[in-house]
Amino acid sequence: MAKKNKVVIKEKKHWIKISLFVFAGIVFAGIVFILANYLYFDINYKNKFFRNTNIIGIDLSGKTKEDAEELLTVRMQEWNETNLLVNDKEKSWEFSKTDLVINFDLEGTINEAYLKGRDGNYIIESINRVKRLFVAEESLIKYVVSNDSIKNVKEVIAKDAELQAINTGLVVKDGEIQETEESVGKKIREKDFFNNIKNEISNLTKNNIKLTYYYVFPNSDKDSLEKIKEEASNMLAQSITLSYKEKKWLIDPPLISKWITIDSSLNKKEDETLMYKSALEYMGRIWDKDDIVSFVNNSNNISLDNEKVSVYLNDIGNQIDIKAKNAVLNFTDGKLIVTEGAKKGIELDRENAKFLILSALKNKTKNVDLSVKESIAQVREDNLDELGITELISQGKSDFTGSTPARINNVKVGASKFNGLLIAPGEEFSFVKYLGEVDAAAGFLPELVIKPGKLIKEYGGGLCQVATTSFRAALYAGLPITERKNHSYVVHYxxxxxxxxxxxxxxxxxxxxxxxxxxxxxxxxxQTYSQGNRLFFDYYGTKGNRSATIDGPYTLSSNPDGSATTVFYRNVFENSILKRRDTFNSYYKPAAEFKREE
Known part of the structure; x- marks a missing residue:
């Protein structure tokens, strides 16, 4: 028995020795393989890409980083020169790659691919290197793209590709309520679109991007439509009388039929499980259930066409409104004096009138009393200190010696239109606007006016004397001139x-x-006034640290026929520092080109 046990122990020791030899052999072989692997890759691919290294399909095996940069740069240039193509089953769209705001990281792409098999511990590196003997390592281009730029492209396509889902609606046509048909809508799947664009960029491929959609189904409420239809029909049969004091205005059914609109207001998207039930009737037309992801649910409301009603009420308002009147001021002896007090105004409350009209139609009320709002003047006795009118800021002057009595009349009447005029902060002054109508009723007389190729008598001849004087005051005040034109020919006035x-x-x-x-x-x-044959425009306000000077005018050319070219410069200073230098050119034709007509 003891002899048998010795034999068993001896056999076990034998197999242990064999196992140790096998294990040692495997370890040795592994070490040899790893060393050989390292020697193979490190010697053959020193400063080069390992075998089976690809970036966007370009084989970089055995190539340097510089080689890779050159190859990828060429591919990127080719990609950038082609357009981005998007299509669905019916249409196609084309965009420049510059529409996408992309920053490519070429250096990062190359370094990341180069370091694969070089950036881990020995075991991981060895595994990666062994894999590289048989399987290619594919890398994509690293980049950053603006999601907003992708969204902008998508929105351009959406305007042409998407369809709005429409529920059954109601319209007023020829005085009757009619139903409109409902229709299925479709929307671009934004997530798919973004992913496809980004895949195109990372691979620098030139494939067409296929649009995918989800469908939006109508969900008309027939019961609600019937109620609205009945209510609108009742409104169309009514007449309303608007009243303000003794004045009255009748709104009859034909006019009401032009005003009534029935709007659909969208509600939030319903729960998807409910949506499927609502969309069942459309399943025969739409087979891909994955495309059924939403449906539109809305409610109909009766309202009035805001633009049409506003036009009507503005006409009534013109008969009711009384404009508030600013206080009339005069600057005398360094003080601002009120010569005529401000007056309040009234105006039709137009928004309230719209509400009252619609309420009357819905409640079958026949009479509506219009309300007005009080308006106050901008310039009043109680806010003079806020106006900033504290000093003379500039003066314009001109001489009308030699003028006819009619011309003198027109100059003085025209100047009076501007006496006491207030120009609000930020306002653009228009001489023509404040001058008003130029006719006999305004006090003007016929006098010579320069027209294209002729001189003819018209009401207000000589008003350019007033405009010129005002222009000069604006120049010396340092105000920005936004429109000015010289006369057609030289006038000595x-x-x-x-x-x-x-x-x-x-x-x-x-x-x-x-x-x-x-x-x-x-x-x-x-403030305007005349002294003898000279006209003056005084501008009062707050001068501050601004000042202005005029350099010129200089005659650049002068011809025997009277034609001439001139220029002057206006310098504007702030705290004695030049801030702006404006140039004013004038071109004058020969006076003989303008024949006098009686």
Whole structure:
């Protein structure tokens, strides 16, 4: 028995020795393989990409980083030169790659691919290197793309590709309520679109991007439609009388039929399980259930066409409204004096009138009393200190010596239109606007006016004297001039106080006009007056640290026929520092080109 046990122990020791030899052999072979693997890759691929290394399908085996950069740059240039193609079963769209805001990381892409098999511990590196002997390692381009730019492309396509789901609706046509048909809508699957775009970028492929959609189904409420239809029909049969004091206005059924609109307001998307039940009747037309993801649910409301009702109420408002009147001011002896107090105004409350009309139609009320709102003047006795009218900021002047009695009349009447005028902060002054109608009723007389190729008598001849004087005051106030035109030919009335032509301004409504902007931050008060044959425009406000000078006018060319070219410069200073230098050119034709007509 003891002898048998010795034999068994001896056999076990034998197999242990064999196992140890086998294990040692495997370990040795593994070490040899790893060393050989390292030697193979490290020697043959020193500073080169390992075998079976691809970036977007380009084989970089045995190539350097510089080689990779050159190959990838060429591929990227080719990709950028092609357009982005998007299509569905019916249409196609084409966009420049520049529509997508993309930043490619070429260096990062190359380094990441190069380090695969070089950046782990020995075991992981060895496994990766062994795999590389048989299987290619594929890498994609690293990049960052603006999601907003993708969304912008998607929205451009959506305008052409998407369809709005429409429920059964109601419209008023020829005085009757009619139903409109419902229709299925479709929307672009945004997630799919983004993924497809990004896949196109990361692979630098030139494939068409296929649009995928989800369908939006109508969910018309027939019972609600019938109720709305009945209510609208009752409204169409009514007449309403609007009243304000003794005035009355009748709104009859034909007019009501032009105003009534029946709007659909969308509600939130319903729960998807409920949606499937609502969409069952459409299953025969739409086979792909994955595309049924939403349905539109809305409610119908009766309202009035805001634009049409506003036009009607504006006409009534013109018969009711009384505009608030600013206080009339005068600046005398360094003080701002009120010569005529401000007056409140009234105006039709148009929004309330719309509400009352709709309520009357719904409640079958026949009479509506209109309400008004009180309006207050911008310039009043109680806010004079807020206006900023504290000093003379500029003066414009001109000489009308030699004018006919009719021309003198027109100059003085025209100037009176601007006396006491207030220009609000930020307002663009228009000479033509504030001048108003130029006719006999306004006090003007016929006098010579320059028209294309002729001189003819019209009401208001000579008003350019007023415009020129106002222009000069605006220049010295440093105000931005937004519109100004010189006369067609040289007129001697517009020389003084300068030595020659070039600082005049002509007007003839609606254009040419004299315009400038009040950028002082305060109100400007205009006061006009004449002394002998000289006209003055005084501008009062807050001068602050601004000042202005005029350099010129200079005659650049002068011809025997009277034609001339002039220029002057306006320098605007803030705290004695030049902030702006404006150039004003004038071009004058020969006076002989303009024949006088009686």
């Amino acid at each position: 517009y020389f003084w106080p300068f030595s020659g032509p070039g600082t005049d301004a002509t007007i003839y409504g609606p254009h040419p006009d004299l315009r400038f902007k009040n950028d002082t931050g305060y109100y400007i008060l205009i």
